[in-house]
Structure formats: C-alpha cells, structure tokens
Amino acid sequence: MTFSLKVPLLIAALALALPCVAAPEQPSGLSINQFRLVYPASETKGITWSMTNNTHRAYLMQSWVRPLDLATGLPATEQDDKAPATAIPLLVTPPLKRVDPGEQLQLRIRLTDMTLPQDRESVFYLSVKGIPSVPDKDNQTGGQLVVAVVNNMKLFYRPEGLPPGGVTKASEQLRFSLQGDALVVDNPTPFYLNFSQLKVGGKTLPAADLRKLVPPKGQQRYPVPEGARGEVEWQVIGEDSRVTSVQRKTL
Structure with missing residues (x-):
C-alpha cells in the first residue's frame, strides 16, 4: 500500500482504531x-x-x-x-x-x-x-x-548494530511453508516486516489479513484460499512507505 505525503482527514469519518487511509489531496484538511x-x-x-x-x-x-x-x-x-x-x-x-x-x-x-x-x-x-x-x-x-x-x-x-539494508534486504530472507490452510512466514531477521501484497498460487490474500506484521526472529500465519499452492509472490512496505520490488519463491 502506498500513501501520499499529504492526506486530508475527513471529519465526517470516525477512525478510532484504524490506521489512516490515504485519500486524494484536497485543498483543505x-x-x-x-x-x-x-x-x-x-x-x-x-x-x-x-x-x-x-x-x-x-x-x-x-x-x-x-x-x-x-x-x-x-x-x-x-x-x-x-x-x-x-x-x-x-x-x-x-x-x-x-x-x-x-x-x-x-x-x-x-x-x-x-x-x-x-x-x-x-x-x-x-x-x-x-x-x-x-x-x-x-x-x-x-x-x-x-x-x-x-x-x-x-x-x-x-537499535544500533542491526544489519545494513533494512527492510528491503530482510524481505529477501523470508521463508514460507504451507501448514494446512495457513501460509506460515518465518522471519530470521531483526526487522518487522509488513506485506503490501501477498499471493499464493496466483491468489491474492485479503488486505485485512496483511495488517498482521511478521515479527523479528519469529513467524506469522496467514489464512490461504482453498487449493492455493505453488508460487508465493510478495512485496513489503519499506521505511519510506514505498513498496519493495516483487519477489517470488516456489513452495
């Protein structure tokens, strides 16, 4: 997901527990x-x-x-x-x-x-x-x-002393496996990773599921559509809120 640098907050909407969603730039806000x-x-x-x-x-x-x-x-x-x-x-x-x-x-x-x-x-x-x-x-x-x-x-x-390359390099080290109806993502790096898109066998996982971050030196589970097998395709959100290049691995 990519955000614009200036985003009007619409007073008519109440967003007490949700991250702000970018909207087209307005003359006021x-x-x-x-x-x-x-x-x-x-x-x-x-x-x-x-x-x-x-x-x-x-x-x-x-x-x-x-x-x-x-x-x-x-x-x-x-x-x-x-x-x-x-x-x-x-x-x-x-x-x-x-x-x-x-x-x-x-x-x-x-x-x-x-x-x-x-x-x-x-x-x-x-x-x-x-x-x-x-x-x-x-x-x-x-x-x-x-x-x-x-x-x-x-x-x-x-913290200081973490590996160079940040989120971009860390995303290249992710490991994926299927366990039942879940895609398990292992993250051996010290960085939190947030997917902007994630596909299994060409089927896109819902954006709501991608709110869950993959913790450093830990794992996260994402439900996958029935019958989804084959290649995993992903992008993550970088430090500057831009998405990284598409990466692929075969399960």
Missing part, C-alpha cells in the same frame, strides 16, 4: 507528512513528526504512543492494553496542544530509558487525536456534531 516512522537509536535527541492544519477551524490535538496488537496488526485497545503507560519507554511532547488554522503541529518522540530489546526492532503506534472546535452560538446553523478523529502511524524503534 489536516495534512500529515509521515504515516510510518523509524526511530534510529542514533537519534539520541529523538525524532519529530508533524502535521499542518489547513482547515478553517482550530483543533485540540492529543498525542500518545500505544502498543501494537501483533494478532491483528492494529493498535491495542484500552481493554487489551493491560500494561501501565509507563511500560512504554517513549514520550511524546507536547501531549496536548491547540492548533489554529494554518498552524503546524510538531511532535517530538523520545526514548525515556533503555528497556527495549537491542538485538531487534520494537514496534508501537503513534496515535494523534484531533477534536475540532465548535463555532460560537452566533455562528451556528442548526445542530452541531463534533467528531474526534484518531490517526495511527506505525512507529519502529531501531
């Missing part, structure tokens, strides 16, 4: 510059992320880091996330800010301690919730519905 962030350990002062308010309304923006649910590839819900907020050693500042029309919100994400594994990547979601302001009573025309929109960007913490 909340414009995001990154949907996938890589935080190299070498950036000792942290990394930044920004968005611009190109609407005619002020927004109250709330930002935080939350866990990823490996079983679904989506942000963990509040019910699923049993760990206290302090268990995530990443801090976002400012956590709450008013952003006026034409203003840019710039966030800084910093590692607060060294509890994350140093032999492989760790993955989280940067969640940013925008609550639009309500016009004063004199300017209201009928009832007013205020809808908060939450957008979730994958955030990868990458």
Whole structure:
C-alpha cells in the first residue's frame, strides 16, 4: 500500500482504531507528512513528526504512543492494553496542544530509558487525536456534531548494530511453508516486516489479513484460499512507505 505525503482527514469519518487511509489531496484538511516512522537509536535527541492544519477551524490535538496488537496488526485497545503507560519507554511532547488554522503541529518522540530489546526492532503506534472546535452560538446553523478523529502511524524503534539494508534486504530472507490452510512466514531477521501484497498460487490474500506484521526472529500465519499452492509472490512496505520490488519463491 502506498500513501501520499499529504492526506486530508475527513471529519465526517470516525477512525478510532484504524490506521489512516490515504485519500486524494484536497485543498483543505489536516495534512500529515509521515504515516510510518523509524526511530534510529542514533537519534539520541529523538525524532519529530508533524502535521499542518489547513482547515478553517482550530483543533485540540492529543498525542500518545500505544502498543501494537501483533494478532491483528492494529493498535491495542484500552481493554487489551493491560500494561501501565509507563511500560512504554517513549514520550511524546507536547501531549496536548491547540492548533489554529494554518498552524503546524510538531511532535517530538523520545526514548525515556533503555528497556527495549537491542538485538531487534520494537514496534508501537503513534496515535494523534484531533477534536475540532465548535463555532460560537452566533455562528451556528442548526445542530452541531463534533467528531474526534484518531490517526495511527506505525512507529519502529531501531537499535544500533542491526544489519545494513533494512527492510528491503530482510524481505529477501523470508521463508514460507504451507501448514494446512495457513501460509506460515518465518522471519530470521531483526526487522518487522509488513506485506503490501501477498499471493499464493496466483491468489491474492485479503488486505485485512496483511495488517498482521511478521515479527523479528519469529513467524506469522496467514489464512490461504482453498487449493492455493505453488508460487508465493510478495512485496513489503519499506521505511519510506514505498513498496519493495516483487519477489517470488516456489513452495
């Protein structure tokens, strides 16, 4: 999946637990510059992320880091996330800010301690919730519905000393096998891998299933259509959100 660099967030849609989906560029909106962030350990002062308010309304923006649910590839819900907020050693500042029309919100994400594994990547979601302001009573025309929109960007913490080549080289090392009605993908590398497309025997796996990441030094299972056999074809999403070249292997 490929994202444009500026994507308007439609106020009419509520997206509390889903990654933002790119839409054609509009003349106004909340414009995001990154949907996938890589935080190299070498950036000792942290990394930044920004968005611009190109609407005619002020927004109250709330930002935080939350866990990823490996079983679904989506942000963990509040019910699923049993760990206290302090268990995530990443801090976002400012956590709450008013952003006026034409203003840019710039966030800084910093590692607060060294509890994350140093032999492989760790993955989280940067969640940013925008609550639009309500016009004063004199300017209201009928009832007013205020809808908060939450957008979730994958955030990868990458320790120093990992092999060169990143996701592109790692995708070449994947191993595939069929076990019953599932395609099992083994990832011997220290990188998280996210498929943009995956086919078995020429049959494309649903995009919803591809939300599940293949963890570093681990495996992931994907259901396959009945009778799907033969060649595996895949592409993964790179660090810059572009897809890698098509690769193929025979099962």
